[in-house]
Amino acid sequence: MAKKRPAKKSAKSSKKRTTVRQSPISDDFVSMDALYLAYRKAKVDVFYERSQPMVLAFCEYERELNDNLRTLQKRLTKSGADWYRDIDFIGSYGFIPKGLQVPADEGDSEAAHFSVSSPDDAWDLLVYSLEDDDNELKAEFRPVALFSVDMYVVCALWVNLVGHMFDACLDQSARGSRLRRLRRQSEDEGALGAFHITAPGSFQPYFHRYKEWREKGLRAIRHELDEGRKVVAITMDLKAFYHNVDPRFILHADFLKAIRFTGMNGRSLTAEELRFSKQVVEAFFTWAKSLPHLGDDDPPGLPVGPSAPRIIANVLLAEFDRSAQQSLDPIYYSRYVDDIFLVLHDNGKFRTSSQVLKHLCRRIKHLDANESYSELKLSLPYAEECRLLFQAKKQRIFLLSGEVGADLLDTIESQIDAVSSEWRLLPDLDSLEKSPAAKVLTANRNSHESVDTLRKADQLSLKRLSFSIMLSHYDTLAHDLPPTEWRKERKRFYRFVERHVLTPLRLMDLNDYLPRMLALAVSCKDWKIAERLTVRISRSLTLLDDAITIEPDTETEQQWEGYVRHLCTALREAVIRAFPLKGVGNSAEASATRLLERIDAMNGCSSGEMPEIGTLSKELFWTDLGRIPFKHALLHYIPLPDCSLHPWSGSLPDGEMERFHVIREFLESVENEGVKIRPLLFPTRPFTPREITEFDSRCAWDLHRLRRYVEALRGTWVKKPENASLTENGNSPP
Structure with missing residues (x-):
């Protein structure tokens, strides 16, 4: 099939557009230290996102990292900045399959079951049956972002400077796409603790949060059944959630009031934070206009893959979370991005799915349904351009009781x-x-x-x-x-x-x-x-x-x-x-x-x-973007390959220089230490504390030394040891 360049569609002229003020953003707000932190976050976030094949782009960007970040700073802070309207700066898109829609078999229900073991024969039989029945085989796709590295850094920068305050407005019931946070040290830090800005990557690991979302719900059901009580278990999700969100809601005063932004963060957004947020939202609009399938009446949607859209999509449902928990008094309520898991007491009046859904609509604010209750709609007053539909085919309602349940x-x-x-x-x-x-x-x-x-x-x-x-x-x-x-x-x-x-x-x-x-x-x-x-x-x-x-x-x-x-x-x-x-x-x-x-x-x-595949593969390894983590060579799991790094120009900002000196000390026992510091400055798979003690055995008894290395190599903060008997000079205790 010939490769075509997708035609761009114009945005609907009647839609109200975000107007971005032209006042420049200051160098203090977008400092070089902030950009280096954002790059470290963006590199890890994109590396672990399966829909983002961007390691070669990050490798090339890192060859001239200091120059690239300084150029980015100038573009973001110059008077009359227009980066958010430049699609070449923002990037492109790709498509991932949602699934293959095979028409349901409507044959004789009394006929014997017929199965074909060979996948090839099964495919031929399916195609033949579709032709015979005049049916169609359809594939559904979802757009994903393939941003430029600059734009990924901008998204991470927004999360570091602004987005973490929106995440703080979510309670513990929202389990997906949550930012890494520090343990609370005092009551002044709120319910969640401060944003962990130096940690590798922005988000908490997917697997543990998803497992927690599911298992706690199942455990709550089992407890109620063991106590002899009947329950109603409900799961549902929003239809094409990311692609039906209009991100302008995040700037709406009513939305900020609804999520209690000022109360949760102790202050409101500054003029500079608000201006930068408007620019990021406008950039998402510019990207959406380049999509070939976006209709005039469709919401622009959010790009799938980068970090900033994950925060924006998640916080949109903050008021829904609060309303569901306060008005339903559930046994269990939790949300993983757009997947809802709800467990209610069975009051004896629930006999059909419609009765359960009517109960939800009566209690939950802004939730309505059509006449047949086949579709629920969430109509938030500050998000009128969003299309938030709970689709019937994904709604599952179970009335469970006794041993059968x-x-x-x-x-x-x-x-x-x-x-x-x-x-x-x-x-x-x-x-x-x-x-x-x-x-x-x-x-x-x-x-x-x-x-x-x-x-x-x-x-x-x-x-x-x-x-x-x-x-x-x-x-x-x-x-x-x-x-x-x-x-x-x-x-x-x-x-x-x-x-x-x-x-x-x-x-x-x-x-x-x-x-x-x-x-x-x-x-x-x-x-x-x-x-x-x-x-x-x-x-x-x-x-x-x-x-x-x-x-x-x-x-x-x-x-x-x-x-x-x-x-x-x-x-x-x-x-x-x-x-x-x-x-x-x-x-x-x-x-x-x-x-x-x-x-x-x-x-x-x-x-x-x-x-030159061999040379490029080694360069990916030396930037910790290869299949094998760079640290494996230092731990002697694999032989150390030849170095394939381009020399850097320019100097690191103060924050990175502090880490540089500590990492150089960590590598003092290794030859050519200066060459090996770079992949440890921006790792995708940093040393764990156990591996640090394996590399430097002195850390096993010198906890002050271990603390310094963990902070420099992982960005993780370790509580300062208070035991006065611990050594300060790295000497082994007697």
Whole structure:
């Protein structure tokens, strides 16, 4: 398919636009220290975001980091700044698949069950049946941001300077996309503690917060059932949440009053903070106008991927959180971004889903429903341009009581635990393909099939978790064992992937994990298999392209092309990041080049000039953007490869120079210490306290020394030791 540049749409002329004042922002507000902190945050945030294949861009930016950040400071603070209207400054977009919409089978309900074991035969049968029944196979896509590095830094800068105050207005019931915070030292710091501005990354880890959101709800249900009380368990989420938000609400005076901004932060926004926030919102509008599918009546939406939109989307529902907890008096209420988990006492009057939803609408402020109660709408007065709909197909309501309710809860938990418990197990080479994770992937071929759990969509989540767990096991083996020691087991895994993952019916559901899968083959030097997997991906894309209804020169075609382009970018980066650092020759470079050419061919474009993959892979390693963390070389897990860093010009600001001197002291026992400081200044996977003591054994008894190193290397604050017997000079105690 020919590569086209998506046509830009003009914004609806009748919509009220944000007017940005032209008063310049000061150098004191956007200082170099603030920009360096923002860069450190942005680098980690983007590195861990699967939808953002941007490591090559960050690597290039870091070659001239000081010059780039000074140029950014000048652009943000100059009189008449217009960066928020410049799409070249802001960046582009890609598309990720939401899913493949397979028409439901409306055949004879009395007919015998018919199943096809071969994924290829199942696909052929599906395509044949669609042609016979005159149905269509549709794919849904969601836009994601592919910003410039400058814009990612701007987003992190806004979070550091302004956004953390909005996050402070959320209570503990909001569990997703929460910022890292320090433990409270006094009552003056509020309920949450101060924003941890020097920590690596902006947000708390996803897995633990999501697990907490789910498990505390299930635990609350079980407790009530054990006490002999009936409960109503409700889960629901908002339709295309990010893409239906108008970010202008965050500047609305009524919104700031509703979330008690001044009371929670002890002050209101300054003129400079408000001006910078307006510019960021305007930049999101500029980005939204470039999307090919945005209609005149559609909200502009928020970019998926960067840090600032996550704060803005999360705080939009702060008043909903408070209203639901105060008016419903629930047994349990929690929200993970837009996923609501609610447990109520059964008052004996709930007999249908409509009665439950009517109860919610009567009690929760600003929540309304249509006549059939198939759709709930949240109409916030300060967010009139937002489209906040709780979709019926994602609403799950359970009336649970007695032992039967406890049995259903057991079924729900067992399906989750059978997969997630594998996080705690060491990989067994002989049983990985027969593990619960593998069974989840093989038991259910069609993406629209599901089981009766809390939110049936969790079956797809289980599939993704299952494949992620399998990949994690094999990544662990790749790290711990030489490739020659487990070649047969790897080949079995590759065959498993070809049978059950790289099929047209599964490819889009497991799209996020394809780069990791290819990276595993490259890191183990399985070049022929890597090519075979790439061919299989290309074949599945071709089959999907032929079967999905795509009209030429339409928004659907532009979204499909944006998806393929985004996937190819991620696959290219996976190959370069995973390219072996040692023990490779010209043949490996040639194999990797052929692999990149095959990936480029998927996107319908010629490869052009190929990079020196080995050199670029080493540079990614030395900027801690490679597949292997830089610290592994210092801990002697791997040999230290040749240095491939460009010399820096300019000097670091005072805040970074303090860290520089401490890190230099930490590396005093290593030769060429000046070269090795850079990757530790801006790490994506910094040393843990345990690894610091492993590297420098003196930290095991000198806690003052350990504290200094932890603060410099991780940005984490450690409470100062008060025991006077601890040594100050690093000498071992007697």
